[in-house]
Amino acid sequence: MDIIQLADCVALSGYGEMNLDLTLDCGQAFRWNKDENGIWRGTAYGKSIGVKAADGGMEIYGSNVNEVKEIWCGYFDLDRDYDKIIATFQNDVHVRSAIEKSGTVRILNQEPWEALCSFIISACNNIPRIKGIVSRLCESFGDRLEDGSFTFPSAEVIASKTEEELAVLRAGYRVPFILDAARKVSSGEIDLEGVRSLSEEDARKTLMLINGVGRKVADCTLLFSLGFASVFPVDRHIKRACDNLYPNGLPECFSSFAGLAQQYIFIAQREDG
DNA sequence: TGCCAGGATGATG
DNA sequence: CATCATCATGGC
Numbered sequence: 001m002d003i004i005q006l007a008d009c010v011a012l013s014g015y016g017e018m019n020l021d022l023t024l025d026c027g028q029a030f031r032w033n034k035d036e037n038g039i040w041r042g043t044a045y046g047k048s049i050g051v052k053a054a055d056g057g058m059e060i061y062g063s064n065v066n067e068v069k070e071i072w073c074g075y076f077d078l079d080r081d082y083d084k085i086i087a088t089f090q091n092d093v094h095v096r097s098a099i100e101k102s103g104t105v106r107i108l109n110q111e112p113w114e115a116l117c118s119f120i121i122s123a124c125n126n127i128p129r130i131k132g133i134v135s136r137l138c139e140s141f142g143d144r145l146e147d148g149s150f151t152f153p154s155a156e157v158i159a160s161k162t163e164e165e166l167a168v169l170r171a172g173y174r175v176p177f178i179l180d181a182a183r184k185v186s187s188g189e190i191d192l193e194g195v196r197s198l199s200e201e202d203a204r205k206t207l208m209l210i211n212g213v214g215r216k217v218a219d220c221t222l223l224f225s226l227g228f229a230s231v232f233p234v235d236r237h238i239k240r241a242c243d244n245l246y247p248n249g250l251p252e253c254f255s256s257f258a259g260l261a262q263q264y265i266f267i268a269q270r271e272d273g
Numbered sequence: 274t275g276c277c278a279g280g281a282t283g284a285t286g
Numbered sequence: 287c288a289t290c291a292t293c294a295t296g297g298c
Contacts, residue, residue: 027279123280129296130279172294177281214281 013057015078019103020053030134048149077106112192114152115225119217158182177212
């Protein structure tokens with residue numbers, strides 16, 4: 001992979017395919033917005049950047065080579081060989097057509113608390129509104145960065161709030177769930193980083209100890225932030241899509257299958273393949 | 274106005 | 287185990 005410092009940005013190339021628009025706005029992360037110049041603006045790991053697709057790669061604004069190596073390569077999952085993974089599906093007409101239609105959607109590696117909290121908010125909700133609630137959460141309780149954007153508030157900060165104070169989110173019945181998650185995470189009762197070393201089953205069980213976290217929210221958190229690529233479809237929409245694609249069950253090679261939005265699916269493959 | 278939204282939960286058949 | 291009402295809002 002090539003990482004080059006240009007005059008006003010860091011240019012990345014040589015990591016394979018990625019449909020940046022879908023990757024950043026398909027419902028796996030909720031903090032990216034495209035500005036009038038076609039640059040995606042977002043914040044993660046306490047840093048704010050701009051991202052733009054470029055010929056054969058992408059450009060990152062507001063960062064530097066070290067930070068790109070330390071934070072953003074991991075965030076965008078650039079070290080995983082998606083081309084190789086996709087090649088394993090070359091005989092699968094369903095996956096092939098999905099990829100032809102939508103390109104490669106990369107699985108982002110978000111901060112665990114942010115992902116957990118975001119997917120609790122996503123319960124029975126739609127993407128524009130989820131983004132609105134998450135945005136108010138950050139603006140109300142996150143830290144303001146130089147460029148005017150906000151960090152995602154820590155579990156400690158949220159745990160210190162009352163239900164009344166969280167009413168500004170307009171998150172409805174999800175507020176008590178957010179508080180329960182914040183309390184369990186900030187107190188150490190649930191150790192999110194520790195979940196990484198558990199088996200998939202134990203990791204899922206652990207997350208489901210939180211009120212408002214069922215299998216769907218747990219699996220999304222495992223997949224989009226904790227490095228678990230082997231997560232099977234759970235909600236009725238995904239289930240239906242899978243049933244349509246694979247009436248006889250998922251093929252063996254399909255070690256992971258995570259999330260459905262509109263007409264495309266995310267796919268990823270477990271490291272041990 | 275009425276219906277739905279990428280869910281979880283607890284109570285019933 | 288399947289189904290169902292309920293939860294609180296906003297968008298269309």
